[in-house]
């Protein structure tokens with residue numbers, strides 16, 4: 001059975017179980033460790049089906065989402081139902097002693113990334129629904145659910161060029177005025193953000209397919225790497241968090257481009273609904289760890305901060321502390337319209353993320369750069385700086401050796417508004433992310449902004465053994481150390497400048 005038909009089979013089951021209108025509204029029961037949220041009257045729909053580019057009409061789901069966001073933006077930030085309270089629960093640029101204990105929680109680069117965001121979206125969705133029904137008086141919208149942005153959708157035939165529309169920020173988030181379900185222009189649109197650093201970098205452009213492609217994460221076999229095992233695959237959660245989760249954040253840029261500001265963009269919630277959907281789809285085929293518990297205290301930003309658990313507020317202002325089993329999900333809370341569409345391709349890149357370099361296994365390290373190096377509009381070509389014996393590298397393509405390409409100190413002062421793709425080999429004409437020389441992207445999401453500028457930056461490790469084996473002879477003679485290229489996307493190259501001073505501090509190829 002091919003992977004695609006396997007996914008289709010899993011999705012058929014999910015859809016049959018997920019038909020709307022099946023159950024009554026009740027507080028969700030918790031059922032630990034199950035992949036499917038079961039039945040629900042709340043169906044999270046693909047946003048591409050909720051507006052009509054021809055007539056300009058928005059479906060009621062989007063229309064009332066916009067109205068609710070407008071209402072929430074008018075509330076005091078101390079009100080849990082306000083836009084700012086919800087945004088700052090994820091993160092905020094400034095921090096103060098008087099901030100509610102719910103603010104600044106977002107667990108990135110952590111095993112709680114997916115489950116925390118699931119509960120965060122769940123409570124946000126309840127709040128928006130309650131605002132629509134109770135504050136805006138729409139009893140007929142009592143089944144409202146958060147739409148998802150299905151950016152990795154591929155049209156029949158599978159050519160990414162035919163699906164560009166799905167990779168643009170959905171049209172209703174780019175229009176200055178609300179459109180009614182009849183297509184009439186109304187008041188200013190609370191979903192709209194301008195094209196700048198406080199809005200979105202992306203504008204009307206489409207992301208490239210490799211920026212949204214979940215394939216690499218979806219083919220991971222386990223959720224989280226086993227403890228104490230350095231150098232293995234990173235697993236589903238960490239892989240998905242980097243690519244495409246973080247890439248979509250930085251690809252949109254502006255508010256979405258850094259952790260403290262991301263949830264201020266109304267499209268944030270549709271992006272995370274899609275990330276959550278990827279997780280549900282992955283869980284139809286993989287078990288979850290069964291014995292994880294929420295920690296008593298979440299990570300602190302400052303050693304003087306009080307001990308606080310993860311906690312969220314609901315539509316009644318009631319506080320919910322996340323405790324007990326981590327993978328006990330809200331049941332009957334929502335289902336996705338599809339668990340098969342836009343989940344990746346059969347084209348799996350040959351490089352994959354690993355957790356680090358197991359020092360005891362290192363046979364040789366070839367340093368490519370060991371000083372802060374800025375990434376500009378031109379490709380950065382990293383030749384070997386000498387040190388290790390280059391002929392030792394030839395063993396790397398032998399059957400028993402592995403090669404890890406590592407970057408450290410990756411960071412920027414602001415969202416670069418550009419993607420940086422990593423390639424192997426000195427064929428500079430090969431900048432095709434579908435081609436054999438492609439390794440992956442440098443991440444710029446959790447490592448941008450003033451805070452990141454004073455940190456060590458991010459490290460990222462790619463196992464490139466297979467990429468090297470498949471590299472064409474003209475790109476690498478199989479003797480010397482191969483060239484590593486960091487290539488900004490063509491738009492940045494054409495613009496002649498890159499914002500935010502993206503940089504890296506160290507890069508090396510290590511033979512294990």
Ligand SMILES: [Cu+2]
Pocket residue numbers: 245249262272
């Ligand atoms: Cu995010």
